[in-house]
Amino acid sequence: MPHIDRRIGFMGSGQMAEALAKGLINRGVVTPNQICCTDPVQARKDLFRSFGASSYDTTLEVVHNADVLFVAVKPQYVGAVLTEARPHLTPRHVVVSIAAGITVDMLLDAAGPEAHVVRVMPNTPCLVGETAAAMCVGGKATPEDAELVSTLFSAVGRIYQLDEKLLAAVTGLSGSGPAFVFLMIEALADGGVRAGLPRDVAQALAAQTVLGSAKMVLETGKHPGALKDMVTSPGGTTIAGVHELEMGGVRAAFMSAVVAATNRANELSRMG
Numbered sequence: 001m002p003h004i005d006r007r008i009g010f011m012g013s014g015q016m017a018e019a020l021a022k023g024l025i026n027r028g029v030v031t032p033n034q035i036c037c038t039d040p041v042q043a044r045k046d047l048f049r050s051f052g053a054s055s056y057d058t059t060l061e062v063v064h065n066a067d068v069l070f071v072a073v074k075p076q077y078v079g080a081v082l083t084e085a086r087p088h089l090t091p092r093h094v095v096v097s098i099a100a101g102i103t104v105d106m107l108l109d110a111a112g113p114e115a116h117v118v119r120v121m122p123n124t125p126c127l128v129g130e131t132a133a134a135m136c137v138g139g140k141a142t143p144e145d146a147e148l149v150s151t152l153f154s155a156v157g158r159i160y161q162l163d164e165k166l167l168a169a170v171t172g173l174s175g176s177g178p179a180f181v182f183l184m185i186e187a188l189a190d191g192g193v194r195a196g197l198p199r200d201v202a203q204a205l206a207a208q209t210v211l212g213s214a215k216m217v218l219e220t221g222k223h224p225g226a227l228k229d230m231v232t233s234p235g236g237t238t239i240a241g242v243h244e245l246e247m248g249g250v251r252a253a254f255m256s257a258v259v260a261a262t263n264r265a266n267e268l269s270r271m272g
């Protein structure tokens with residue numbers, strides 16, 4: 001893994017900031033002393049300190065002590081945080097917003113037209129080095145800024161550079177997607193328990209099945225339908241289960257979930 005010598009600051013130290021900070025440390029991309037954060041909630045700062053990062057009481061201190069500034073607050077607070085940071089931003093700063101629905105134009109309105117702005121939509125599996133993320137750049141961001149952000153996220157998973165108009169769909173699919181998959185794992189485990197398995201065994205089998213199946217899609221490059229057909233013996237067990245899923249409208253439910261989350265991301269963009 002490449003070691004990055006920049007200092008990383010988190011403005012907002014919640015779930016996503018924690019997953020990213022720990023993921024970057026676990027992969028050896030940065031050491032804990034390269035990370036600092038701020039958050040109005042003391043417990044969040046304590047948590048970051050517990051793994052060796054520093055914490056500050058103000059946005060300003062993070063701006064002064066970091067080069068890459070992750071904006072990791074809820075979308076409605078992004079404007080206020082960046083407006084506070086704005087007078088202190090310099091060309092060395094790369095502002096990386098991970099907020100759902102907050103567009104590059106909204107970021108530049110708050111941070112100023114000179115800001116080096118990158119918009120990313122990651123997901124929480126960056127904690128375990130398996131994020132699925134997308135990014136786009138704006139303002140005075142340079143190819144080197146884009147490369148830096150791409151390197152950071154590539155160390156904790158996969159990142160694609162896309163046109164900004166696709167970021168809402170990315171939010172609906174992979175940003176929110178872990179929740180859909182966790183729900184599916186929970187349901188599969190419940191099925192196992194219903195069929196008589198102990199809870200811990202059922203959960204481990206369900207999670208490993210999702211992991212293995214995802215790896216097969218990524219590593220074989222085969223269509224998921226073809227891989228499904230390889231599991232499905234004529235008159236066998238699997239087709240009996242697949243029939244139940246189709247009766248339950250599971251495909252449409254997953255599609256609708258992604259579309260609903262995408263629509264919500266678009267709504268957040270309009271609310272700015």
Ligand SMILES: NC(=O)C1=CN([C@@H]2O[C@H](COP(=O)(O)OP(=O)(O)OC[C@H]3O[C@@H](n4cnc5c(N)ncnc54)[C@H](O)[C@@H]3O)[C@@H](O)[C@H]2O)C=CC1
Pocket residue numbers: 011012013014015016017038039040041044059071072073074075077080081098099100121122123124175176
């Ligand atoms: N949770 C997820 O899976 C993902 C979240 N995101 C985005 O990441 C951002 C953060 O989401 P979460 O981590 O889930 O939320 P969270 O609620 O866990 O974290 C947000 C943190 O910001 C803090 N905060 C509030 N006002 C602040 C201020 N003025 N200055 C500094 N910190 C402040 C809060 O105390 C909280 O700890 C959101 O914009 C969300 O859209 C993006 C991708 C995935």
Ligand SMILES: O=C(O)[C@@H]1CCC=N1
Pocket residue numbers: 100171175176
């Ligand atoms: O639920 C949310 O709004 C955030 C954005 C993507 C995942 N979590």
